[in-house]
Structures are given as structure tokens and as C-alpha cells.
Amino acid sequence: xxxxxxxxxxxxxxxxxxxxxxxxxxxxxxxxxxxxxxxxxxxxxxxxxxxxxxxxxxxxxxxxxxxxxxxxxxxxxxxxxxxxxxxxxxxxxxxxxxxxxxxxxxxxxxxxxxxxxxxxxxxxxxxxxxxxxxxxxxxxxxxxxxxxxxxxxxxxxxxxxxxxxxxxxxxxxxxxxxxxxxxxxxxxxxxxxxxxxxxxxxxxxxxxxxxxxxxxxxxxxxxxxxxxxxxxxxxxxxxxxxxxxxxxxxxxxxxxxxxxxxxxxxxxxxxxxx
Numbered sequence: 001x002x003x004x005x006x007x008x009x010x011x012x013x014x015x016x017x018x019x020x021x022x023x024x025x026x027x028x029x030x031x032x033x034x035x036x037x038x039x040x041x042x043x044x045x046x047x048x049x050x051x052x053x054x055x056x057x058x059x060x061x062x063x064x065x066x067x068x069x070x071x072x073x074x075x076x077x078x079x080x081x082x083x084x085x086x087x088x089x090x091x092x093x094x095x096x097x098x099x100x101x102x103x104x105x106x107x108x109x110x111x112x113x114x115x116x117x118x119x120x121x122x123x124x125x126x127x128x129x130x131x132x133x134x135x136x137x138x139x140x141x142x143x144x145x146x147x148x149x150x151x152x153x154x155x156x157x158x159x160x161x162x163x164x165x166x167x168x169x170x171x172x173x174x175x176x177x178x179x180x181x182x183x184x185x186x187x188x189x190x191x192x193x194x195x196x197x198x199x200x201x202x203x204x205x206x207x208x209x210x211x212x213x214x215x216x217x218x219x220x221x222x223x224x225x226x227x228x229x230x231x232x233x234x235x236x237x238x239x240x241x242x243x244x245x246x247x248x249x250x251x252x253x254x255x256x257x258x259x260x261x262x263x264x265x266x267x268x269x270x271x272x273x274x
Contacts, residue, residue: 004028005210012182012214019181020092020112023105026188027091029207039093043109046075047116054117060136061151067114068149075099077106079146090192104130104188106145122178125187126157128164133178142176186215202233220250224259231266236273240266 001009008025011017020043024036050070057063071077080089080100088094092108095101101109107123107130114121114134124131124142131152132143142152152160154171161169193208209226213219227242243262250256 002029002032004032005207008211009214012211015182017181017185017215019108019184022181022185023092023108023188026185026192026211027093030087030091031093034093039096042096043112044116046071046109047113050113051117054119060119060134060138061141063117063119064114064134064141064143064149064151067110067117067119068143068145071110071113071145072148077101077109077145078148079103079106085195085198087192087195090188090195101146102130102191103144103146104184104191107132108184108188110143110145110149123180123184124176125179125183126175127161129160130184130187131176133176135178140176182215186212186219189215202229205229206233218249220246220253223249224253224255227259227262231262236266236269240270 004025007028008022011022011025020040021036024034024039028034028036050067053070054063054066057066076099077095078100080086080102083089084102088098089100089102090105092105095105095109110132111121111123114132120135122133122135124133129144129146132145134141134143142157144150144152157176158168158171161171161175189208189212193205193212196202196205196208206226206229209222209229212222213226216222223242223246227239227246230236230239230242240263243259243266246253246259247256247263253259
């Protein structure tokens with residue numbers, strides 16, 4: 001286990017998991033010399049620069065609008081629409097350096113800066129598009145950092161759902177539920193895993209799956225996927241262990257028969273090796 005992986009395992013064992021540091025430790029596997037403290041300080045510096053601007057707001061709506069203006073108009077953060085699947089969009093250090101990201105990493109920047117300024121901000125794991133919400137005594141604002149921090153009304157959110165699913169879909173409260181840092185980091189890693197799988201970069205995909213399971217040890221879908229990936233990489237003992245663990249946790253899962261077949265196949269394979 002490398003230093004970045006050990007550090008991530010330590011962070012994953014904490015509650016709450018520190019969001020910015022966790023995101024930067026994810027990046028450290030790709031950038032071993034990454035100075036995590038320096039990038040955390042970059043976020044703090046952004047907050048200090050924004051503070052006198054945000055103070056001009058007379059209420060939460062104005063403060064949110066001023067923060068969005070600061071980050072996206074003055075500092076130039078933007079969504080990378082031209083190359084959405086570039087892995088750099090998922091690494092917080094690259095997002096801070098390049099000022100380009102995807103919804104979830106831009107949301108991390110928004111959360112980390114805004115919280116330092118006293119805004120009551122939460123991540124929202126909306127389908128296919130991560131959002132932020134700000135809560136005060138009057139209610140909630142839904143914010144889209146990928147689109148320059150625009151504040152979304154319910155009609156616009158419903159329209160986005162219809163676009164995602166190609167049909168009208170009911171907006172359930174769970175779709176706008178606040179999620180914690182552990183969930184955010186796991187979703188970041190799932191994005192990375194999907195990018196690596198699409199590029200057939202199996203070892204990098206395995207690395208992402210390992211860390212998802214550190215955050216969410218009972219995530220049986222990832223456990224099954226990791227078993228299949230271990231088998232692809234001819235790590236048969238590890239694959240067998242994952243399939244067996246999957247079956248012990250989810251014997252009635254709809255993929256349980258597939259896992260049982262894999263166990264039978266891998267028991268024979270491991271016996272041949274031994």
C-alpha cells in the first residue's frame with residue numbers, strides 16, 4: 001500500500017471525513033508529490049479574498065450570488081464542457097490550478113469556500129449532475145456550480161430531470177437531500193472509475209474501486225465489480241475473496257447466481273495455481 005493509499009485509509013476511518021483533504025488525497029495517487037496543505041490553503045485564501053465581497057450581501061440569496069460572481073466571474077472557475085471526461089476534472093488540485101472542473105469538483109470548491117464564509121452549504125447528489133444547496137431560516141436554495149452558480153427553481157429542476165430520463169419524472173425530496181463528505185468522495189471516485197473503465201485502464205479503475213470500498217465497505221455493487229476486475233487482471237485469489245464476500249453480504253442479490261458461478265470457476269483456478 002502506497003503512502004497516499006494509507007493516508008486515504010486513515011481519512012476514510014474518520015467521521016466526518018474531511019472533504020477537501022479527502023479529495024486531495026484521492027489526487028495524490030496520481031500526483032505523488034502533491035502538497036496537500038498548500039492546496040487546502042489555496043481554498044482558505046479564496047475565502048479570505050471573497051469575504052469582504054460576500055459581506056456586502058444583505059441576505060442569503062445575495063451572499064450566494066456574490067460568492068458565485070466571485071468564483072466564476074472574477075476567479076474564472078468554469079465547467080469543462082469541451083472535455084468532460086478528462087480525468088483532471090476529477091482531481092481537486094487540477095481544478096484549482098486550471099479553474100476547470102465537472103459538477104462535483106466545482107461543487108467541492110464552492111462548498112469549501114462558502115462554508116469558510118459562514119454559508120450553510122451542503123452537497124446534493126442529484127441524478128447525473130451534482131449540485132449544492134444553501135439552507136437558512138427561510139428555506140433552501142439549489143445552486144449549480146457547473147453553470148456559474150446559478151440558482152435553480154423547482155420548474156427548472158423538474159425540466160432537468162425530464163431531460164435526463166427523456167420523460168417527465170416526479171421530483172422526489174430524496175433527489176435534493178444533503179449528502180455528507182463520505183458520499184461526495186465516493187461519487188468522485190465512481191466518476192474516476194467510470195472514466196478509467198471506458199479507457200480500459202484497469203489498474204486505475206481497480207485503484208478507484210479499492211478506495212470506494214474504504215469509504216463504503218458494504219457497497220456490494222462495487223465489491224462485485226472489483227471481483228470481476230481482479231479476475232480480468234488474473235488476480236484470482238483476490239477475485240475469489242471478493243465474490244465470496246459479496247455472497248455472504250448479499251445472497252439474494254439479483255447477481256448472486258453470477259457470483260456463485262464465478263466462485264466455482266475461481267476455486268478451480270486457484271487450485272490449479274496452488
